[in-house]
Amino acid sequence: MSPERRSVAVVTGATGGMGQVIALELARRGMNIITIARDPRRAVDLQEQVLRTTGRAAVEVIAGDLSTRTGITTAASTIAARVDAIQVLVNNAGAHFPEHRLTADGVEMHVAVDYLAAHGLTTLLEPQLRRGRARVVNVASDTLRDTRQIKFLGRPRPATLDIDDLADLARLNPRPGFVPFEAYARAKLLTVIAGYDLARSFAGEVTVNAVHPGIVATDIIDDLVPRPLRALAPLIRRSLLTPEAGAAAALRLATDAALEGVTGRYFVQKTGTTTPAITYRHDVQQRLREASDRFFS
Numbered sequence: 001m002s003p004e005r006r007s008v009a010v011v012t013g014a015t016g017g018m019g020q021v022i023a024l025e026l027a028r029r030g031m032n033i034i035t036i037a038r039d040p041r042r043a044v045d046l047q048e049q050v051l052r053t054t055g056r057a058a059v060e061v062i063a064g065d066l067s068t069r070t071g072i073t074t075a076a077s078t079i080a081a082r083v084d085a086i087q088v089l090v091n092n093a094g095a096h097f098p099e100h101r102l103t104a105d106g107v108e109m110h111v112a113v114d115y116l117a118a119h120g121l122t123t124l125l126e127p128q129l130r131r132g133r134a135r136v137v138n139v140a141s142d143t144l145r146d147t148r149q150i151k152f153l154g155r156p157r158p159a160t161l162d163i164d165d166l167a168d169l170a171r172l173n174p175r176p177g178f179v180p181f182e183a184y185a186r187a188k189l190l191t192v193i194a195g196y197d198l199a200r201s202f203a204g205e206v207t208v209n210a211v212h213p214g215i216v217a218t219d220i221i222d223d224l225v226p227r228p229l230r231a232l233a234p235l236i237r238r239s240l241l242t243p244e245a246g247a248a249a250a251l252r253l254a255t256d257a258a259l260e261g262v263t264g265r266y267f268v269q270k271t272g273t274t275t276p277a278i279t280y281r282h283d284v285q286q287r288l289r290e291a292s293d294r295f296f297s
């Protein structure tokens, strides 16, 4: 295949953790990779690994911070100017913030990084995704089905969402009563809600699925370990999935021929499962869509 005919995968958060593995594996399979990095120097490792493994300089890095509206829209327009069609979009970038922080746009950080980045790239790149008959994979987190950090105490506590807050995304995850893990889970819940809506509107051309990769030993985990267990962090890390094992779930959704046409689903690793009832409500999906479109307009 000549380089200009190669298919394109956009993978966010490929400077480390699972994203790096996902990007490397897609490059190994012959795709050209585009990633967006706050600090492009952090993507050098990936570029070198891909060059070593495939013999091709197959990773293009776009500088950009996906926590801001400008970062997201600039990244999308840069990609749109460079490629006509995208075959795979893995919205993998994500973060957990122990403190309440607002972006320059006035939205809470989890809402920005763990929801708006994925939603913005997917909607702003719609023509390229449609032309590529793309698979979109949103890396979510099963915290959306259970926000308890210590699972053996009590019963599962799904992420909550006050639908009135969808009138304005700046109302989500407010400072009063801020609980970081719940705020993270709520943002992932939004990604799943929006994904179900996008899967319907893209039907027949683009598939959109979400996945929980398992509990994986990456940088994000240091923040996610509950405070009382922090001293045990190195031990905990050793008991978790490797980034390679965690990346397998998103890679499967992005590439497995057996999943051709599968869309609007949520997977815990390989297993398709249901999400909280609110995620399936069309009125909630519609409100979120309108608020998100207003944010990017």
Ligand SMILES: NC(=O)c1ccc[n+]([C@@H]2O[C@H](COP(=O)([O-])OP(=O)(O)OC[C@H]3O[C@@H](n4cnc5c(N)ncnc54)[C@H](OP(=O)(O)O)[C@@H]3O)[C@@H](O)[C@H]2O)c1
Pocket (backbone or CB within 6 Å): 012, 013, 014, 015, 016, 017, 018, 019, 036, 037, 038, 039, 042, 064, 065, 066, 067, 091, 092, 093, 094, 095, 113, 139, 140, 141, 142, 212, 213, 214, 215, 216, 217, 218, 219, 220, 221
């Ligand atoms: N690890 C787990 O157990 C687990 C479980 C469930 C879900 N997840 C999800 O899996 C995904 C990958 O996470 P990981 O575990 O591989 O963690 P990670 O190693 O911390 O990787 C996160 C990636 O996201 C990027 N990122 C963060 N904020 C960004 C921003 N504002 N703009 C651009 N890029 C940004 C980071 O880039 P920098 O190099 O700039 O920091 C990094 O490449 C995330 O969506 C996470 O929520 C992880």
